[in-house]
Amino acid sequence: MGNFIEIKDVTFSYVNDYDDPPTKNTVIRGVSLEISKGEFVAVLGHNGSGKSTLAKMLNAINLPETGEVIVDGMKTSDEARLYDIRKTVGMVFQNPDNQIVATVVEEDVAFALENIGVPPAEIRERVDNALKTVGMYDYREHAPHKLSGGQKQRIAIAGVLAMQPECIVMDEPTAMLDPIGRREIMNTIKQLNAAGVTIVLITHYMDEAAEAGRVIVMDDGRVIADDTPKKVFSKAEMLKAVGLDVPNVTELTHRLIDEGLDLPDDIISEDECVERLYELLKKG
Amino acid sequence: MGIIRTENLTYIYGEGTPFRHVAVDCVNVDIDEGEIVGIIGHTGSGKSTLIQHFNGLLKPTSGKVFIDGEELFADKSRLKEIRFKVGLVFQYPEHQLFEETVYKDIAFGPKNMGLSDDETDRRVKETAKMVGLGAELLEKSPFELSGGQKRRAAIAGVMAMEPKVLILDEPTAGLDPRGRDRILGMIKEYHAEKGTTVLLVSHSMEDVAKTVSKILVMNDSKVFMYGDRSSVFAKAEQLTEMGLTVPQVTRVFDRLRAMGIGFDDEVFSIDYAKDLVMRLLKEKRGESVD
Numbered sequence: 001m002g003n004f005i006e007i008k009d010v011t012f013s014y015v016n017d018y019d020d021p022p023t024k025n026t027v028i029r030g031v032s033l034e035i036s037k038g039e040f041v042a043v044l045g046h047n048g049s050g051k052s053t054l055a056k057m058l059n060a061i062n063l064p065e066t067g068e069v070i071v072d073g074m075k076t077s078d079e080a081r082l083y084d085i086r087k088t089v090g091m092v093f094q095n096p097d098n099q100i101v102a103t104v105v106e107e108d109v110a111f112a113l114e115n116i117g118v119p120p121a122e123i124r125e126r127v128d129n130a131l132k133t134v135g136m137y138d139y140r141e142h143a144p145h146k147l148s149g150g151q152k153q154r155i156a157i158a159g160v161l162a163m164q165p166e167c168i169v170m171d172e173p174t175a176m177l178d179p180i181g182r183r184e185i186m187n188t189i190k191q192l193n194a195a196g197v198t199i200v201l202i203t204h205y206m207d208e209a210a211e212a213g214r215v216i217v218m219d220d221g222r223v224i225a226d227d228t229p230k231k232v233f234s235k236a237e238m239l240k241a242v243g244l245d246v247p248n249v250t251e252l253t254h255r256l257i258d259e260g261l262d263l264p265d266d267i268i269s270e271d272e273c274v275e276r277l278y279e280l281l282k283k284g
Numbered sequence: 285m286g287i288i289r290t291e292n293l294t295y296i297y298g299e300g301t302p303f304r305h306v307a308v309d310c311v312n313v314d315i316d317e318g319e320i321v322g323i324i325g326h327t328g329s330g331k332s333t334l335i336q337h338f339n340g341l342l343k344p345t346s347g348k349v350f351i352d353g354e355e356l357f358a359d360k361s362r363l364k365e366i367r368f369k370v371g372l373v374f375q376y377p378e379h380q381l382f383e384e385t386v387y388k389d390i391a392f393g394p395k396n397m398g399l400s401d402d403e404t405d406r407r408v409k410e411t412a413k414m415v416g417l418g419a420e421l422l423e424k425s426p427f428e429l430s431g432g433q434k435r436r437a438a439i440a441g442v443m444a445m446e447p448k449v450l451i452l453d454e455p456t457a458g459l460d461p462r463g464r465d466r467i468l469g470m471i472k473e474y475h476a477e478k479g480t481t482v483l484l485v486s487h488s489m490e491d492v493a494k495t496v497s498k499i500l501v502m503n504d505s506k507v508f509m510y511g512d513r514s515s516v517f518a519k520a521e522q523l524t525e526m527g528l529t530v531p532q533v534t535r536v537f538d539r540l541r542a543m544g545i546g547f548d549d550e551v552f553s554i555d556y557a558k559d560l561v562m563r564l565l566k567e568k569r570g571e572s573v574d
Contacts, residue, residue: 176457179527249533256562280561
């Protein structure tokens, strides 16, 4: 009995058939990772670092060129288990418009359930629960195309939630949302994780990654860091070298440390930053 | 009178249907030529609807829009001309790339304006350079470019039309930190070099804080305020209430002030924050010596 998700020395290439002879673009160059049930993992990396490609390997959208990915004991290359793998790992993508198929919100959330033959009464219950979880229950009879981007994204998440997956992989789910939409999605993620759902969150927002339990940094198809957010973000220079950043409060404390102030180099939350600066600046 | 001015601009979606929605409600703004303005507001606050009026993509339900002193829709024969003055870069503009080569894509707008081949060529080369696309990329298919390059090619296509006003809707959405900095740097450079008016619609207060000089805040289809950066971020509490956030450093220093650390400065950049801390420490030391 291994880990919930095991990625074993995986590589992946995109083949460009337009070129003659076809050219190969290798984007994953030997990645091994284990993810336990119930973890909240953030994956960082600049555009083109291979993180989305890797994410799509977790539910067999992409199959490894070499190596293997095992989800809850199932090899993703085992076509006979495809259905179970996709039931175990759900995916949410960046653009909500590409993920919505129906003309009524609740029908959209029910779409996959109808496809797999869930009884109507249970569909009703699961759809209602999913919509309540993402705070969109009041909009169940609305037309998705009339909703805002943030609302649409929450519908897309509800559609995945209704399938009751054990793990949800989200590929930049907040990229198109406003701050309140982002906060709602982050709250939804934390709430799901607290309820036991394994979360893999791909993001370009450092403050979102700071809220995860573990941060994986990818560069050029390899994992270059895999640790707690505090440990990863304290390596500001390494992150900047690969086109990433640190949360603003981390950047500020690092600059103050450079000025000779005595501050810890692993401040990643606003609360911590306020506390430390207050101690430093208070009178007497 | 400003380059963009609206008079009681109102736009209603789905008038006469149960979905009737007032998206822009009696908006009066006056934006001076040469400004670089951030437009912020929560999703559904009306900012996208508002900017679509600025080059006549939407016709006001009531009220007026003036571009460079001329009223849009007053004389239909002038509409095309006025539209060329306002370049609009939509969200995810790279989805609109369609030509065989990057060069042709950037040249599409200028050609449509009826410019000569020489002038088009000059503009394509100049803007490609400005957005950091090397000459070797111009003959490639836009679909061979990376995400960030595609985005920059799409923006170059609008810049090449040399509009008097450049409007960008969420130009950094979906980009990594380096890509974001690159696009913002490019927009600032374009603004500095051309002196044109730039409107930047963004959800990211960090982006807005480091790029613009003035901010227009939309809330519930109305203009909440239009003013310079510091005066807008000084209203952190109200912005938070309407679903917006001020930059993280601004929040940190607002909290420190509320906890009794004495300073009047409005902080919205890391550099400023660092200098302020050093100054406060110096003052503190000075006082304890007395």
